[in-house]
Amino acid sequence: VAKESLAPAQTPAEQRSTMSWGPWQACWDENHNAYYYWNADTNETTWVCPWWSATDEPQQASTASVTTRATYEEDEVDEDAAIYAEFMASSGKRGGNGGAASVGDYVTQARFNARTGRFQADPSLTPERHSQSARMTRQCEVFFDYDAYVEQRGQAAAAGKRNRPLTKQELETAKRRRKEKKEAKKRDWLR
Structure with missing residues (x-):
């Protein structure tokens, strides 16, 4: 038991x-x-x-x-x-990295002036980078092909400004105005 x-x-x-x-x-x-x-x-x-x-x-x-x-x-x-x-x-990783930098690790970088040895600012970090339009552009580039969009808008705007053929009525009006200007200049000379 x-x-x-x-x-x-x-x-x-x-x-x-x-x-x-x-x-x-x-x-x-x-x-x-x-x-x-x-x-x-x-x-x-x-x-x-x-x-x-x-x-x-x-x-x-x-x-x-x-x-x-x-x-x-x-x-x-x-x-x-x-x-x-x-x-x-x-x-799937094993322990630490032993001090070796790998992809995704935190890395710092400094720029020095070759003559003075002083720190220098990153030339890509200008005040223009922090403007409203620059921030909007950077954010749009992440999700969209922003350069292609700007090019397409530029082409559409240029197409709208092209000289279109004038109608008959617009041609007659332009000719009449030109004649009136010529006659006005002739009359002004005589005065």
């Missing part, structure tokens, strides 16, 4: 505190804006998440996220570190 345990069931928090994540701890680095991992026993640090094996490929992120998700439930870790590691596992 099996005896039932009279001990109360453990809560999830108690289960996490009794299970170990090992000596590794996730630490946030403000300079790189990423997590690095520190082994409390060996004092070793790494940008690569130690819970991923060396043979894992980024394409196998789904299996890695399942195993790491189970690990998070077993350990009491900083909640942000767990969320970050899970995000990295699902996106």
